[in-house]
Amino acid sequence: MFLWLTQEWNGQPRFLSFESPQSLIGLEGRGMMPRRTKHGNPLSFDEFLQAGTDGLLIDHNGKAVYYSQYVNPTFADFIKGINADGKYSPSDDYTKPLNVQAMGRDAPNTDFPIYGNAGALELKASWRVLAEGENPTNIFVMNAELNKLVNTPNGIQVSLSETYSARVALVGFHIGGIVKGHPEMIWATFEHNENAPDVPPNTKMDEPVSSKNYTFYTANTALKDCNINPAKDGLVLDEATQTFTPITQVCRRYPFGNAPNVNQGNTDNIQSLNESVQGSLGSSDLWVNYDEIGAIWFNKENNLSPGLSLSNNDLLTGSLSLSNSTIETFTQHASVMNNCFRCHNTEQEFPPKMSLDPLPATNLNISHAFQNIYFWSQEIDAIQAYLKNTGEKQ
Numbered sequence: 001m002f003l004w005l006t007q008e009w010n011g012q013p014r015f016l017s018f019e020s021p022q023s024l025i026g027l028e029g030r031g032m033m034p035r036r037t038k039h040g041n042p043l044s045f046d047e048f049l050q051a052g053t054d055g056l057l058i059d060h061n062g063k064a065v066y067y068s069q070y071v072n073p074t075f076a077d078f079i080k081g082i083n084a085d086g087k088y089s090p091s092d093d094y095t096k097p098l099n100v101q102a103m104g105r106d107a108p109n110t111d112f113p114i115y116g117n118a119g120a121l122e123l124k125a126s127w128r129v130l131a132e133g134e135n136p137t138n139i140f141v142m143n144a145e146l147n148k149l150v151n152t153p154n155g156i157q158v159s160l161s162e163t164y165s166a167r168v169a170l171v172g173f174h175i176g177g178i179v180k181g182h183p184e185m186i187w188a189t190f191e192h193n194e195n196a197p198d199v200p201p202n203t204k205m206d207e208p209v210s211s212k213n214y215t216f217y218t219a220n221t222a223l224k225d226c227n228i229n230p231a232k233d234g235l236v237l238d239e240a241t242q243t244f245t246p247i248t249q250v251c252r253r254y255p256f257g258n259a260p261n262v263n264q265g266n267t268d269n270i271q272s273l274n275e276s277v278q279g280s281l282g283s284s285d286l287w288v289n290y291d292e293i294g295a296i297w298f299n300k301e302n303n304l305s306p307g308l309s310l311s312n313n314d315l316l317t318g319s320l321s322l323s324n325s326t327i328e329t330f331t332q333h334a335s336v337m338n339n340c341f342r343c344h345n346t347e348q349e350f351p352p353k354m355s356l357d358p359l360p361a362t363n364l365n366i367s368h369a370f371q372n373i374y375f376w377s378q379e380i381d382a383i384q385a386y387l388k389n390t391g392e393k394q
Helices: 002-006 073-080 101-106 262-283 368-390
Strands: 068-069 116-127 143-154 155-179 184-192 236-238 244-246 291-297 316-318
Touching: 002 155, 073 116, 073 368, 116 244, 143 236, 262 291
Parallel strands: none
Antiparallel strands: 068 116, 116 155, 143 155, 155 184, 184 291, 236 244, 291 316
């Protein structure tokens, strides 16, 4: 799937042609996608906080790592077919804010669609901003329009009106996808192989992780100084240069999503898979420089149900401590968020603003893209009603 998503299509990796969750509800102009030639106005990256921690990953150039999200046509068409009554009808135009209250009441077991053996996908990519004159040849690089970050009385925030052009490199990639028998999605993650070192077994906190430099790690940095989350309050932003201090030192606490000497068979399988695929690609292929870190899914087929909390690993198999060093830098050792399903569940979700309707417990809640679309659409509806009532311009 990773190779198919990164395969060249119309002159760019295929996943760059996909829609963003924002675009499904008319927010494409503020979406988190790279510049695409088919649009009249360049789109920009505006997501810079890591999920769960609100942490900022700062690379060794002092730049924040940015994130973008995508959904494949199967996912997008399904969302567009959910009408205002919460029922799925692919012939309906998606013209009203998403409302799944009826679905939560009448059909909470509704799953994302699957055709044949594969179906809906949601993706997340992490991008490092290259320094001027930096021109790596072993990583995917493209031009992007980045939203500037600004200092405010409420901390560092994104500016939705100020952008700048830059070159960015793809350093991390999440894939969450439906396959036959697994409506919970198989969640897999990939990284560039020069991101960060793996922590060797029995490394003490005051001992260095590696004697080698990596993109996000300085040689001989101690384990205790890795993956430190200063959050927004501990960072200093120079708005003029868009650089931060301090930088982040990163290491992988659980190589291939497994603790040392635990689930070794899973680790062996992932390493064997990487060697096999990379051997088939050959050294001249750009994507040979990316490794699968691991994947996680349910150990039984068709076991997803509404209201399912995954606070333990009884239902799970694969890499049970899976994380991406560039997307979950600061949750690698947090027991409450140490794999995908600790956050991706089917429980009822309450809104960030109490004026919004909660999301009923449904199987679709496994997707954060779906959850965001549900709440965003209500906010848009509320804003439009306010503008209509006050006569203010949009």
